[in-house]
Amino acid sequence: MSVVPPPTPPTVDISKTRWGGLGERLFVWTSLGAVLIPLAILAVLITDVAVDAIGRLDMGFLTNYPSRRAGQAGILPALVGSLYLIGLTALITLPLGIGAAIYLEEYDQKSRFATFIEINIANLAGVPSIIYGLLGLGIFVNALGLGRSLIAGALTLALLVMPIVIMATREALRAVPGDLREAAIGLGATKWQVIRQVVLPQAAPGILTGTILAVSRAIGETAPLIVVGAWTYITFLPDGLDAEFTALPIQIYNWVSRPQAAFAQNAAAGIVVLLTVMLAINLVAVVLRNRAQKRIGS
């Protein structure tokens, strides 16, 4: 192919009458508006929630148990429940998801089995989250007899985020240059040695960030936990895998569905806590990635 200079609009544009030019500028502004207006709505949403929450956000809100009196209700069991859930979900989904991704990316790229799994993962990623709730209810809660427990919730969320974990990990593995693998093989390394000593260290920052972001999504999931049977009124902290549990979004849903304005205020405060936890997890992901990149660079 010959080298073509980058496309530039013609300098002499016969159709650019005065009105054509105006119409064009109007269109550019309209399409820019289509990006900016949704962002403005997002800003309004966050500001509104923050303003609603201000009167309720204090240490007591974080350390109290739920109460029938809105002004005394706190979010402690939900916060602790969410942190347990996210930790367990990560423990279950990360080894399986990263393992599956390594298999698909490094071992078995073109076989029928790999193609089948790939299509399957793509389909799973599009399944509505509430269907995962039905899966958890049918299998973990009832068939396996785990009941409405923390572990049943964590297993359900683990399956829900696994397709995203797999896709994020594969992307990170794909970013490792092929000549590194070839060089290692040339030095006589076995397949697993190449993966463990060359590919994984290189891909680690990407895997870390991608998978933390994937798992952090689980913390905002509400519908599957409702179906699996998270409780809305819990006055103790979970003390084991089989404990009854609640979670931040469940507590928020409980408050927002009450008619009194004072509970709506609690819901807003709960949302601020939820978004803060999500933001914190995302920040950790970014910091970890930056550190890992520095380590590899040196």
Added chain:
Amino acid sequence: MTLDELSRPTRGLGERVIERLLQSAGLISVLTTIGILWVLLAETTSFFSEVSIGEFFGSTVWTPLFAEKSFGIWPLVTGTLLVTGVALMVAVPFGVLAAIYLSEFAPPRVRKVLKPLLEILAGVPTIVYGYFALIVVTPVLQGFMPDLSGFNALAPGLVMGVMIIPMIASLSEDALRAVPSSLREASWGLGASKLATIRRVVVPAAASGIVASVILAMSRAIGETMIVAIAAGQQPNFTADPTVPVETMTAYIVQVSMGDTPVGTIEYKTIFAVGTALFVLTLLMNILSRRIRRRLARGVGG
């Protein structure tokens, strides 16, 4: 010779064990699919041994939780489609225009800032959108629509529309960027303005990709749960009026799950029957969307 054949021929037992372990991790995803199908089909079959398929698809009354039970799924389907329709009326114009801006007009630096910002909209937990729809949007709408009910399809639909804008924008942008620049250059060379080129050349060439993005967004809207469970109400009205309370398929599953429904009762089975309908509907749309996108990847405008 492939890389695999070049690697050291003596592959130890450990190597093979590791490969098998990784392979079985991949199998979990297959087991998940089997699990979903098994759970949905087992309970749905059991449901249809008590309720006739004719009633399920023939009746327009859905009252499984009342003493006088009726199992016509249509009110849940129309409720779902009503909210989804409102969402698409917001998301399609905004999403497609945003895609055109990002792909055709935005300077690279502006695009690099705006795109991730727009993606945040898709990352906000849906419970937050639900709160916003109920506490903010509905009261604002009631300001100039006094007849609007406190629970309605309009407010959650509008908010859901905002949520799926990034999905349409991102996938439509991919489709627009896949249009070869030679097509644009040819159009400019013929004297067409940039606007005419976009309208008559670029968008038509990317049309199937844009349609695929809309189908995917629609599937996402149909499966969305918390916004509607909070703001649309839980009354299965068979209606096309967006100002009255409705119930979607997802909101019904939430409603039953919030109560303590014993295993084996007909109420318990209804959520799996409704879940199966939801699963089939979204799966078909996802497959359709992927088909269109894959055809697009093989070559556009060529």
